[in-house]
Amino acid sequence: MKKNTTIKDIAKALDIHHTTVSRALRGHPYVNEDTKKLVLETAEKMKYFPNAFASGLRSNTSKIIGIMVPDIRPHFFSQTISCITNLAFKRGYTVMICQSNEDYEVEKQNALALLKNRVAGVIASISYKTKKLDHFETLEKHGIPVVYFDRVPQSEINNCVKIDNFNAGMLATDFLISKGKKNIVFYAGLPNVNVFAQRLSGFKNALDKNGITLEEDHILFGGIENKDGIKVAEKILGRKNRPDAIICIVDAVALGILNTMAKSKIKVPEEIAIVGFDNDPAGALVYPGLTTLAQPMEEIAGQSFNFLCKRIAGEEIVKPSVLNMELIIRESA
Amino acid sequence: MKKNTTIKDIAKALDIHHTTVSRALRGHPYVNEDTKKLVLETAEKMKYFPNAFASGLRSNTSKIIGIMVPDIRPHFFSQTISCITNLAFKRGYTVMICQSNEDYEVEKQNALALLKNRVAGVIASISYKTKKLDHFETLEKHGIPVVYFDRVPQSEINNCVKIDNFNAGMLATDFLISKGKKNIVFYAGLPNVNVFAQRLSGFKNALDKNGITLEEDHILFGGIENKDGIKVAEKILGRKNRPDAIICIVDAVALGILNTMAKSKIKVPEEIAIVGFDNDPAGALVYPGLTTLAQPMEEIAGQSFNFLCKRIAGEEIVKPSVLNMELIIRESA
DNA sequence: CTGAAAGCGCTAACAG
């Protein structure tokens, strides 16, 4: 293990002061062109790499941005993280990624880890269980700006990028109604998850607007995994008065339903149309393909990163970004 | 923006020396129990957070580990990154994640970024285009150990966790033969990608072992996306002498084939059986479900992290970890 | 344009 080259080493080699080397390296204006060139060449030759600790210690900030999510694995998060990482790279930032696994205590510790490392800012999507925001407040108090996306705290007004889920719920419903469906079931997943509740409100609103009365048993709750879709499908197939369409707040469940329908030889979308949410890539691979509402992931990532950059630069965000989901029409509806 | 509390602030408040505070905070043995308790309490009260820059500057290392992958988004990578992140968290590490987008220059810059931040170690899966390893050598030269997984450099002998792809290719083939299939096509994807070539060798070997002669047109090459599967399926369906099984080096392509078969009302697996690789989650959601070979992702993550911890601790890895893929039997074969 | 001096926050070595 070789000792790292420092600016002092370069200075010694060139018999100048290390301050000058520092200046030359950073493109400071007050440096003789020749000196500068010489320094740059020598740095290259001596394999100099700046020490982020030392500069961080001085500036008390880094070229790192923190990303906090509940889980890296779902398509939505891996996709947005990937986009943000690419954007960050272009601006000379490296990303530090934390996942809470939907655990409040872990999320808290992650925030502290980012604080210790004095990240320049944080982009976060919070865990379902997070009610208290003190760990984020701590970040802000230490001058680390936080921008939220997707799962934003209810109390946060401006520093966030969110989806108009109400509108998305309407969009899905209107689309099915326009296809002549009248007997639409809405699978709302877990109660008291904001995002889901908003989609449900959109559904109700669309029915209302179209003068369709909502049947009591047309709203279902339950888990949000594939296997839950199988349960739902079986329940629905057992009914005497079968619905002619199902809207599902997550694709995983919709795919479970789709699968069960295929096995039961129910024709989709003729007998039952299905619309999901979130544009899971599997939806494009199944047959029939799943019609779904997609988050504009690149835009979400772009806006979040943009907001964060602004906040890092000291600007204030005065209006949140509210983006719409897009209907992706495939075969299932 | 509040100034951060430092150990000196605590020292001043308690009228003791900051060295003592430092010792107390780190659980150094030579500290009076009472003093220690007092310091800990005061630190808590004054909202002290250690400054990673300062300690990093001293020790020239951090509690950060770097993860380098070509792309965060594919299921395999998001899954392994997620596992590694969780393991790292338990050991007090934070992770820094870099993606190269299969670009050698970006990979190089990412390595430098990790170097600047003096990460404690790196876990890497290299880009297809990476032939020169100087950026990784630079890391090693600066005392940053690198452990490779999945896409490991050919020259790397010990510090890696890899998959026995040859064996996996055999496994898939043997399975189909055991099901009575004789006329098996192998879709080998891009030529000169190691992983794929090894799977192909396994296929050839299995045929050989079973006394089946390999037909010229039973090995196909092409892209590795879903749409390439559609092309392949169409090509095969057009043949007078249709194969009775297809092995596909990636699930994405296998799923494209499966989809086309469903559309063409070809019975799977009766008329054509299909086996994929990599256990894409979509394979579990389609009907019929895709039989596939799965990487033991948790084990890969665990071994990689384990190797890295050993290397950080100064131990040498004397034998690479070679793991086997597991056959996941669903309906398609 | 260049140099000198000081200090960011922390820890290691040494002396009490």
Added chain:
DNA sequence: CTGTTAGCGCTTTCAG
């Protein structure tokens, strides 16, 4: 057990 001293590598004054 505690305090002193020094220094990690860099940047920011301030003085030439």
